[in-house]
Amino acid sequence: MNADLHCHSDVSDGTLRPEELAARAKANGVELWALTDHDEVGGQQRARRAALEVGLPYLTGCEISVTFADTTVHIVGLGVDTDDAALRAGLAATRDGRRRRAQEMAQELAKAGIEGAFEGALNFVGNPDLMSRTHFARFLVATGVCNDTQEVFRKYLVRGKPGYVPHRWASLRDAVAWIVGAGGIAVIAHPARYKFSANEEYALFSEFIAHGGRGVEVVTGSHSAADAARYADTALEFQLLASRGSDFHSPRESHMDLGGMPALPARLTPVWGALEDRIQRPS
Ligand code: AMP
Numbered sequence: 336m337n338a339d340l341h342c343h344s345d346v347s348d349g350t351l352r353p354e355e356l357a358a359r360a361k362a363n364g365v366e367l368w369a370l371t372d373h374d375e376v377g378g379q380q381r382a383r384r385a386a387l388e389v390g391l392p393y394l395t396g397c398e399i400s401v402t403f404a405d406t407t408v409h410i411v412g413l414g415v416d417t418d419d420a421a422l423r424a425g426l427a428a429t430r431d432g433r434r435r436r437a438q439e440m441a442q443e444l445a446k447a448g449i450e451g452a453f454e455g456a457l458n459f460v461g462n463p464d465l466m467s468r469t470h471f472a473r474f475l476v477a478t479g480v481c482n483d484t485q486e487v488f489r490k491y492l493v494r495g496k497p498g499y500v501p502h503r504w505a506s507l508r509d510a511v512a513w514i515v516g517a518g519g520i521a522v523i524a525h526p527a528r529y530k531f532s533a534n535e536e537y538a539l540f541s542e543f544i545a546h547g548g549r550g551v552e553v554v555t556g557s558h559s560a561a562d563a564a565r566y567a568d569t570a571l572e573f574q575l576l577a578s579r580g581s582d583f584h585s586p587r588e589s590h591m592d593l594g595g596m597p598a599l600p601a602r603l604t605p606v607w608g609a610l611e612d613r614i615q616r617p618s
């Protein structure tokens with residue numbers, strides 16, 4: 336099944352509206368879709384309505400920013416009740432501080448000779464509560480400082496480079512508890528992106544499972560074929576459900592389009608099998 340269970344709208348750091356994403360997913364042959372904006376469920380009703388209108392089965396979603404072992408880790412929640420009070424409060428607390436962080440990032444960029452980055456990034460923001468590094472990256476590309484967002488994330492905004500501001504996100508325990516408490520399944524997003532030692536990665540997976548986490552992204556836009564093979568083994572080793580998502584943000588920036596990823600390896604158990612009762616289907 337062509338399930339795409341990870342992408343972003345302009346309610347977080349994507350460039351398309353939820354309605355545009357639903358139409359694009361349908362046109363690309365997606366058969367089950369979830370919008371997973373960062374730290375935010377504000378686009379969920381629109382995404383669901385638009386998906387059902389074009390005849391596309393829908394799962395609710397979000398992608399929560401977590402700090403684990405001094406590293407930012409992303410946890411995707413699928414099939415959550417978006418009205419759940421503890422989930423909403425947890426996401427609001429996680430978003431809180433993004434604006435101040437953005438101001439500090441602009442101050443750091445100014446020290447490197449780049450003026451006006453806060454106002455510049457704000458021009459790209461769809462949701463003022465969700466200023467992200469991606470919006471700064473778009474500003475740095477628009478002003479010609481870098482040629483593309485990949486170059487930005489090599490030269491700026493990352494540890495040791497101008498514009499980087501350390502930030503403490505949610506704890507792993509809390510993020511998993513919010514998702515599970517809201518009736519969803521927690522999934523470790525794009526595990527190959529974290530620069531963990533073998534011990535740290537083992538700790539991440541063990542603690543995630545101890546807190547109630549059940550899934551891992553095996554096929555994602557940020558995994559190579561070798562990464563997918565490696566995390567397929569990890570999914571089996573830890574008996575985790577496997578997820579698949581493009582992590583699509585923008586037609587101009589994302590190399591993986593909605594629904595364009597390889598299939599999940601057949602030996603894995605897809606996460607959507609465990610979410611049957613949470614899938615919303617067109618009538
Ligand atoms: P933030 O949550 O504000 O720290 O921003 C994180 C976002 O920056 C991620 O969700 C990606 O959309 C984007 N990002 C981080 N690293 C990269 C990268 N190497 N290339 C492109 N986008 C990136």
Ligand code: MN
Pocket residue numbers: 343348373469584
């Ligand atoms: Mn993003």
Ligand code: MN
Pocket residue numbers: 398409524525
């Ligand atoms: Mn992510």
Ligand code: MN
Pocket residue numbers: 341342343398582
């Ligand atoms: Mn993402």
